[in-house]
Amino acid sequence: MKKVGIIGVGEYLPKKILTNADLEKMVDTSDEWITTRTGIKERRIASSQEATSDLATNAAKEALKDARLKPQDLDLIIIATITPDMQFPSTACLVQANLGAKNAVCFDISAACAGFVYAIIVAQQFIARGTYKNALVVGTEVLSSITDWEDRSTCVLFGDGAGAAVLSEVKSGGILSTYFGSDGSMANLLMMPAGGSRNPTTHKTIDKRLHYIKMEGNEIFKSAVKIMVDTAQIALKQAGLKCSDVDLVIPHQANVRIIMAMAKRLGLPSDRVFLNIEKYGNMSSASTATALCEAVKVGRIKKGDIILLDAFGAGLVWGACLIKW
Template sequence: MSPSRASRTRRIGFLGLGMYVPPKVLTNHDLEKMVETSDEWIVSRTGIRERHIADPGTTTSDIATKAAQVALKQAHLSGKDIDLIIVATTTPDMLFPSTSCLVQQNIGAKSAVCFDLSAACSGSVFAMITAQQYLMSGRYRNALVIGAEVLSGFIDWTDRGTCILFGDGAGACVMAPVRRGGILATDMGSDGSAAEYLYMPGGGSKYPPSHASVDQRLHFLRMSGGEVFKLAVRRMADSTKRVIKDAKVKPEHVECFIPHQANTRIIEAVAKWADVPIEKVYMNLQRYGNTSAASTLIALYEAVKEGRIKKGDHVVMVAFGAGLTWGSVLLQW
């Protein structure tokens, strides 16, 4: 079979999953001592009860490596077996080199091609779709995809509108051609006209690090919550409908729905507008908060571990993030 022919018939699936969150837990009651808020207020508006926070000095590559090691063990592979590493993150260890190269060194993946991908909370979905395309071409045998964030260092802990939402963590998957199941359909989209609704102004070429940028608090995440809510619901619901249609799967045959774990109000609204029964929706944000690019992979790992996803089940993963970006994957487990 020629490479071009193979690329049209190859299905890409998952050999192993992994996750890692730092041991330190920050509860809503802890936040009550830091900002003007309450456990009741946070839970009623977001569904979040606690989040994990990395200790000072812990880097994105540190937690990405730990999640990768779990996924590699589950896939019965070692670092030297991996051909491609993609790390989705908005909180890299440094602007360069890429976090993926640091993970490569940590796991001994000497033969792997490595790069990072920046799509904010949509990062893992974008990275999985990107890896799928490389693997379908036949150029690489497998790929290690990681979504990892240490957001706690970029949160304004005096701003109750954002500090209650986010946590640190990493999710990982090993992808490769499979004989049955795998990814059946994908969808991606972006809208730069709405970039101002969710962004961090400092640290790049527009506002390089300086005393002035620090004094002006430009290195913290900024968000227009109301606008993000409306756009997130519409974009994720539409993307979900498209990916189900493209896969030629009946909506009622989707056994598990894994949306980006932003907050319960967004998730419930997406499920409603996408015609997904709430009992099919998987949520774990009550334990981790919004872990951005790590969110959907952490949720996939736990949904499988808890038995919510079984062999042959159809699963939709959908995410939305800064950019704006959104994307979805429909796969058969």
């Protein structure tokens, strides 16, 4: 088995900023409520010209440049998204065409907020076995397209963005361990009920606002902390490491209270937890992806550091990836 590492990262955030003050004018909410309950101050919103593949393409270009690779060097493109440009073809194929990555095999992964971690784990298998040399994975979402802007319990939480990573064989370090899991018995807690084969789009489904995110936030909150803690501990155990060995945790950015409760239970000081939720809200698969990219850019990750990616999301699904940078 070959060692697999991340050799380049990139991100793209749409220009438009929607602040909590803006939301106060749209629904019955307040900056105080959103800030204290979630940690979010503002989020980005894609323009009407920008689809999920456009965000992904921009993030991918930055990651390829960082990795010093050309699009033709890619053997595999995996896009993690729950907001594809359309039901088919895959967003990965659209990104392939945008990049001119004509040698790549392309497909999407639907694993909601854990999608970026899932995509890394899948890409790692191909590179470790020597099937492929270079893989691009992107977490990319235009959640604003499925957000009910009349539902204050969800619309304050989500945002748009994309983060990308290029994986390749590395001489030292790289991915030390991975762990992922799923529990479909809790699928009802977070979903978009219509627009698929269960409830195809009709006037009725639109009138009932079923093409928007529906979430039982409280119920998810109860499971989230335990899931993130257990996931981290399993990945650490597999690598023979302890929490104290971790230099930086890159958690999924759903709620700052979930993240801090997780850190407390793991015995991690807050300065070893990377946050970007304040600026972007919950961007599903793009949250861990952009957080990883930003942690690298601002120098919070140095060569030799032990990094833990830890995510959970609709499904429910969860996943962790321990990396020596």
